[in-house]
Amino acid sequence: MKKRMKKSLSVLLASFMVLSAVACGSKGDGAAEAVGKGSDGNPVDITFPLKETATLSFITNASANSTQNPNDRVIFQRLEEKTNVHIDWTCFVEDQFSDKKNLALAQAKSLPDGLFNAGMSDYDLLRYAKQNVIIPVEELIDNNMPNLKAILNENPEYRSMITATDGHVYAFPWIEQLGSDKEAIQTIGDMPFINKTWLDELGLKVPTTTAELEEVLIAFKEKDPAGNGNTIPMSFIINGGNEDVSFLMGAFGKGFGDVPDHIAVTNDKKVLYTATQDGYKDAINWLHELQTKGVIDPEVFTQDWSTFVAKGKAGRYGLFFSWDSANIAANVDDYIPLPALAGPTGTVSVPRQSSSATSGFDRGRSVLTSNCKNPALAAAWIDQMYEPLQSIQNNWGTYGEKDKFNIFEMTDSGMLQHMDLGSESPVEVRQAQNVAGPLAILNSYYGTYVTSPADAQYRLDWIKDIYTKDMIEKYVYPNVFMSQEDTDTVTQYTTDLDKYVNQKKAEWILNGGVNEEWDAYLEKLEGYGISKYLQLKQTYLDKYLAE
Structure with a gap:
């Protein structure tokens, strides 16, 4: 792969990383590939918080009844403070996102660094990869994303599920485990x-x-x-x-x-x-x-x-x-x-619904574009989403937000405890706080990092106690790529x-x-x-x- 030195996002980043974000090399088929390594062949060392602010640009979407400025959300405010990475967001209303996203991706010269809530189908991933609109990310995962890499190593079925038949990974997944097989929460x-x-x-x-x-x-x-x-x-x-x-x-x-x-x-x-x-x-x-x-x-x-x-x-x-x-x-x-x-x-x-046996899974949740100026930094920032406490908040909501209903309270032990929603609609409360995007919540997190959400737990109980006995089908169609x-x-x-x-x-x-x-x-x-x-x-x- 032909390598080119990219100009760093800031003078300080250049000084401490010797940054070589090999964002857009070319192979024989013309596909862009980012490996997240410097000119010395070693992974680019990115440590958060950065000493100077860097900026990335992402497209996302939000429900019509919540803020359309992602930087107003406490989760992203805390994340910016933690990483010193500012995100320049383009946010579309959720029910208009599909058309708006496709229009944005058709503008090759003005592509953002990536899509956070990408909403990419398998067809989209492969089509946009062939058109060199999005880039492969498997080497970025191995070189710059220790959180996601560990999850995939511990759960190899997910690595298989995100890998295309050409051997490339084109997107960062969303994974939510709540039960498994017939008792998975997604089964009905x-x-x-x-x-x-x-x-x-x-x-x-x-x-x-x-x-x-x-x-x-x-x-x-x-x-x-x-x-x-x-x-x-x-x-x-x-x-x-x-x-x-x-x-x-x-x-x-x-x-x-x-x-x-x-x-x-x-x-x-x-x-x-x-x-x-x-x-x-x-x-x-x-x-x-x-x-x-x-x-x-x-x-x-x-x-x-x-x-x-x-x-x-x-x-x-x-x-x-x-x-x-x-x-x-x-x-x-x-x-x-x-x-x-x-x-x-x-x-x-x-x-039973197709693909439900392997838990909630979205293969095309987040992607990087061929216009990404610093894929190593973008991948490292996305990898923060796979840290357990961050994934949990991104998926459901957060804690400690003043003058608003909070999904969680933080216990003295550092575990996020679900608040009683009372008469509040779970969907509407979560939409007000969560940011979705790429993340992973594993069954092993419950009782360690987070309590099981009450509405999920009673739903799991209903499935187990009322419906599982009448699931006469042994198999569901799997999530194949x-x-x-x-x-x-x-x-x-x-x-x-x-x-x-x-x-x-x-x-x-x-x-x-x-x-x-x-x-x-x-x-x-x-x-x-x-x-x-x-x-x-x-x-x-x-x-x-x-x-």
Whole structure:
């Protein structure tokens, strides 16, 4: 690799590092590579805090209801004091980030040093790497990132998961361990919550079958426990991830139900597409019946998050779906998780989400661009995010912030203890303080560096005590890193498949017609390449299981 001496960010850095941030060398394929070594071949020595302030530039995003200036956040203020690195942020509103990010990355001459909350899919990583927009970082990890390197050495599965088929690492990951395998907190997204207070008031039992649930929803509609016609028996956001209705679909057919990517793995290790199964069709028919009986919120096909939450906070729901009832319910004590239901043929199944067995993981959380002037410094700064106490705060929030609700208090022993959120929404409180970005929280941190968050712990307990016994699938599709060619192919397939499947799901629940259109639907999916798509997914699953 051709090496070039880079001008240091400050005179002092040049004097104490003999800085050779080999940011943009060239290989035969023209890809930029940064190794984080000086001209003597040794890793660049960067010690925080720097004696003079250095500046890096990053793109990030934040929710619309929180500050759009990251430097206003206490976490980043403390980090700047700790490192003496000032960050020049470009912050986009979260729901506009995808488009804004792509526009920014198209401006090659004005690229920042990196993206902090990058939101990079595998396709993005490989595409932008090929275009020399982002750079490989595996040597920076080994030379300048002792915190992340130690995590990867202790958990080699993560190093494998971030390494592309060409041997390069193009991004710094986000890792959140909370449980594992079937008991991992990510195994169920759209958890159902039923209004136990209303059940008790109406003398009804918690339903155990789809037929009993239907009776309960009709009773909610007719008895109107919310009063003044405000009762909404069941609400969700169609195709809305954690707020979708797909959990209930596991009661039909062979129990594969549905999950956001529509991928399941049979117990004999075969990949299938959930939205082509007879059980999926039967579930759609049942949901349409509920729609015709007026027990489904008519706004499920159009509502956004804020509308969904507003009605929940007004105490109008009999049954809703979300990651946590506290995000939606006015009074969490009114609601309990609804256990998996038995369907018409007795099937009881909890569909598991793809990639959930290896905990929360985002391969493309943070990247460095080819315009990064000092990759060694940027990598060393990002490595601070992987220090345990820093990761914990970045992920959830911080402590000691005056005149604001704090997620943590710091104990005398130096452990971060979760505060009681009371009636506060966990999502909204965290959005006010946390910064997300690249980080790692391991199961071993709980009880040492941090307490388990109460909302996570009760969710873990629900999964273990209520749902694990009905997870009939042994496997979930793993988080594999495909080649660029295969990633391109999968993206082409899923773009058409997902759009069409999600559209038909909404149409059929609203208007019916799934039986009449089913054969034509399957034929159209075949035209979109579903067989080739599943064959490719199977190839990577076989390889993963053989390792």
